[in-house]
Amino acid sequence: MEQTDQLILDTAHRLFADQCDAETVNRAENCETPDRLWQAIFESGLTLAWVPEAAGGVGGSLALGFNLIRQAASFALPVPLADTLVANLLLAKSGLSVSAGCWAAMAFDGHEVPSLLQGEVSGVVEAASGAPGATVVVVPVLEKEVVRIATFAPSAIDMEHHESLAGEARSRIIFDSAIPSQLSAPVDGMTVDGLKQFCALVRACQIAGALEKITDLTVGYVRERHQFGRPLGKFQAIQHKIADIVGESALTGAAVEQAVRKLSAHPVPFSGDSDMLLPLATAKIVASEAAGRVTRNAHQAHGAMGFSFEYPLQQYSRRVWSWREEFGPEFYWSGRLGMAVASGISSHGSNHGDGGTWDLVSQ
Amino acid sequence: MESVRFSFPAPEIDESVDELRKEVRAFLKEEVRSGGFIPVTDCWCAGVDPDFSRKLGQKGWIGVTWPRQYGGRDLSALHRYAITEELLVAGAPVHAHWIADRQSGPLILAKGTEDMKRNILPQIAAGKCFIALGLSEPESGSDLASVRTRAARVEGGWEITGTKLWSSGARHCQYMTVLARTGERDPDKRHAGLTQFLVPLDSPGVTVRGIRDMSGVEHFNETHFESAFVPDDAVLGAVGEGWKQVTSELALERSGPERFLSTFIVLEKAMQHSAAGMNGHQAAVFGSILARIRALRAMSLGVAALLDQGHSPEIEAALVKDLGTRLEQDIIERLREFWPIQMKQGYGDEFQSLMSDSLLRQPSFTLRGGTNEVLRGIIARGVGLN
Numbered sequence: 001m002e003q004t005d006q007l008i009l010d011t012a013h014r015l016f017a018d019q020c021d022a023e024t025v026n027r028a029e030n031c032e033t034p035d036r037l038w039q040a041i042f043e044s045g046l047t048l049a050w051v052p053e054a055a056g057g058v059g060g061s062l063a064l065g066f067n068l069i070r071q072a073a074s075f076a077l078p079v080p081l082a083d084t085l086v087a088n089l090l091l092a093k094s095g096l097s098v099s100a101g102c103w104a105a106m107a108f109d110g111h112e113v114p115s116l117l118q119g120e121v122s123g124v125v126e127a128a129s130g131a132p133g134a135t136v137v138v139v140p141v142l143e144k145e146v147v148r149i150a151t152f153a154p155s156a157i158d159m160e161h162h163e164s165l166a167g168e169a170r171s172r173i174i175f176d177s178a179i180p181s182q183l184s185a186p187v188d189g190m191t192v193d194g195l196k197q198f199c200a201l202v203r204a205c206q207i208a209g210a211l212e213k214i215t216d217l218t219v220g221y222v223r224e225r226h227q228f229g230r231p232l233g234k235f236q237a238i239q240h241k242i243a244d245i246v247g248e249s250a251l252t253g254a255a256v257e258q259a260v261r262k263l264s265a266h267p268v269p270f271s272g273d274s275d276m277l278l279p280l281a282t283a284k285i286v287a288s289e290a291a292g293r294v295t296r297n298a299h300q301a302h303g304a305m306g307f308s309f310e311y312p313l314q315q316y317s318r319r320v321w322s323w324r325e326e327f328g329p330e331f332y333w334s335g336r337l338g339m340a341v342a343s344g345i346s347s348h349g350s351n352h353g354d355g356g357t358w359d360l361v362s363q
Numbered sequence: 364m365e366s367v368r369f370s371f372p373a374p375e376i377d378e379s380v381d382e383l384r385k386e387v388r389a390f391l392k393e394e395v396r397s398g399g400f401i402p403v404t405d406c407w408c409a410g411v412d413p414d415f416s417r418k419l420g421q422k423g424w425i426g427v428t429w430p431r432q433y434g435g436r437d438l439s440a441l442h443r444y445a446i447t448e449e450l451l452v453a454g455a456p457v458h459a460h461w462i463a464d465r466q467s468g469p470l471i472l473a474k475g476t477e478d479m480k481r482n483i484l485p486q487i488a489a490g491k492c493f494i495a496l497g498l499s500e501p502e503s504g505s506d507l508a509s510v511r512t513r514a515a516r517v518e519g520g521w522e523i524t525g526t527k528l529w530s531s532g533a534r535h536c537q538y539m540t541v542l543a544r545t546g547e548r549d550p551d552k553r554h555a556g557l558t559q560f561l562v563p564l565d566s567p568g569v570t571v572r573g574i575r576d577m578s579g580v581e582h583f584n585e586t587h588f589e590s591a592f593v594p595d596d597a598v599l600g601a602v603g604e605g606w607k608q609v610t611s612e613l614a615l616e617r618s619g620p621e622r623f624l625s626t627f628i629v630l631e632k633a634m635q636h637s638a639a640g641m642n643g644h645q646a647a648v649f650g651s652i653l654a655r656i657r658a659l660r661a662m663s664l665g666v667a668a669l670l671d672q673g674h675s676p677e678i679e680a681a682l683v684k685d686l687g688t689r690l691e692q693d694i695i696e697r698l699r700e701f702w703p704i705q706m707k708q709g710y711g712d713e714f715q716s717l718m719s720d721s722l723l724r725q726p727s728f729t730l731r732g733g734t735n736e737v738l739r740g741i742i743a744r745g746v747g748l749n
Binding site: 216219222234238239242244247251252257261278281286289334335336339341342346356358 | 368371452630631635637638643645646647649650653655656657660686736743749
């Protein structure tokens with residue numbers, strides 16, 4: 001990562017630490033908008049991290065954005081920063097205008113996208129993210145196998161707001177021959193599957209960030225909490241749970257970092273290219289598997305405290321439980337990864353060496 | 364609150380590493396084709412073939428990171444990493460030289476006398492000299508500080524008395540690095556008074572006896588030292604520094620690819636068998652394993668990169684070993700769903716044999732080089748629990 005990226009990340013970290021404590025997160029779920037956090041994020045320009053400088057953005061690398069997303073998740077940031085980053089990136093990639101100082105909704109959940117016919121958009125997106133409070137709704141649409149990006153004013157479409165397991169906004173949007181306010185030309189090298197893979201990595205990065213926080217919370221708790229006359233962390237049974245938590249969290253970090261590096265080196269990040277499937281699927285599989293293992297151990301180590309609404313652990317467990325399902329859980333991506341390697345082998349028809357499993361997974 | 368954060372950077376891999384990898388891969392493919400070796404599971408512990416080790420020595424693929432003057436090639440740790448990965452995934456019989464290449468050679472290079480470096484390192488690099496580890500004892504397994512083997516000062520050297528247990532491959536080795544007590548036991552300073560020696564296994568007073576393991580292989584050994592004399596210059600490193608030397612040696616060997624690829628050969632064969640007609644459920648099982656291997660590899664390479672940058676990623680290395688060795692076991696457990704394991708090795712086809720052999724060898728994965736429980740203690744202490 002470049003030095004300027006690190007500066008932006010450090011600034012973001014301070015901002016999140018100042019403006020987003022555990023209470024802010026809980027209050028946001030009880031419908032108290034975190035105004036100061038919103039304001040601070042808009043003023044910092046973080047929502048434009050992936051927008052090129054020429055389009056008025058920060059011009060940050062893919063790595064910067066993914067790191068921001070990971071960091072935001074480690075604060076359980078109760079704002080649609082990740083969704084807005086992706087939506088703005090799509091706007092910029094497709095040549096549409098991007099607005100500063102507002103949230104953008106991502107009307108894409110990894111399933112079928114609405115279709116475009118004679119300038120009108122029709123279809124249903126079951127779980128658009130970041131829609132309440134957004135000033136623009138960004139929708140990838142398909143016309144004759146070609147992806148374009150459309151935008152809508154929230155008032156112009158029919159939305160039903162739901163909440164994910166974590167209390168994050170997920171909205172059902174029905175497009176019924178809706179006329180977009182902006183419609184891009186076909187976007188070069190963008191496929192629906194490529195978008196899905198990209199968004200799966202976003203969720204994997206969020207899980208990585210949240211798992212880091214769960215690790216910190218749990219290590220902190222077992223150091224402080226005394227039972228039977230000594231800190232919980234002195235008990236070997238607890239130490240081994242901690243080691244498991246640290247391991248799964250670190251492995252998730254390694255998995256998302258390798259995926260971000262591969263994606264960064266790829267000329268067309270939304271192409272859904274077969275080269276990208278392995279690293280991206282790896283990230284989502286490892287992160288989603290870790291989500292279950294880490295939360296189980298963390299809750300066990302926390303006792304009843306971790307189960308209470310007031311204590312912050314639950315904000316992170318509920319998040320990773322919902323993120324692991326979104327854009328494909330581990331089962332989905334494992335199947336695809338296994339199939340991709342199998343077809344790589346069959347098409348080569350050779351034994352160890354080129355076309356072997358090792359050759360494919362070690363790339 | 365302190366934060367526990369790890370980063371696993373990508374090492375800088377230049378073209379020469381990729382070229383070397385291709386060369387090794389092509390060589391191994393040809394060896395398998397021509398019957399030079401039959402792939403084995405857990406090959407770095409169960410595949411003993413001194414002739415094959417010599418062949419690798421002739422290729423210049425042992426001790427590659429050591430200086431040329433000592434028989435090495437001055438190559439990077441990543442060159443060695445690529446060679447070892449390719450040997451492991453091919454199931455090549457590399458046990459004879461593995462420990463000397465990975466552990467004892469670097470120890471001699473760092474702590475040995477000039478004579479040791481000149482005489483022994485080139486022999487190791489040639490695939491002709493093998494070294495065993497003399498750490499565990501009948502009363503001393505994971506708790507290494509409790510070793511009882513004693514080295515007493517005598518004129519011109521030391522006399523070693525005691526028993527070393529579980530030394531892999533010792534019967535094929537010319538030397539053993541022996542951890543012995545040279546100072547009095549002090550319950551308050553358990554780690555003091557230990558010294559490492561490089562002992563020729565043909566010394567008078569040394570007897571090596573093979574121990575059959577549950578997989579049927581006699582790769583373990585019990586080595587007796589009966590007042591075995593070694594000269595002063597057999598001391599490896601400094602007198603009294605044995606504990607420090609051994610623990611840093613063990614820390615170094617925790618994160619290599621042999622900690623997650625020991626059963627890869629079985630997975631490779633299983634994929635080859637099922638690739639053509641793979642169903643969705645099988646694909647999901649394979650995919651989940653492959654993802655974890657990819658992630659562990661990123662982690663292990665990250666540790667290599669951190670070492671290269673001059674860091675001491677001790678927790679990260681322990682994590683690779685804890686997660687990786689359990690994965691090696693899980694691979695066999697999960698493949699059982701498609702290939703039940705019932706018969707002893709040698710019955711059924713080659714693949715069934717590999718599965719049986721893996722199952723019988725897997726208990727050792729999470730024990731050797733320090734049990735996973737010890738590793739988890741290291742990890743927990745590393746994040747601030749004492």
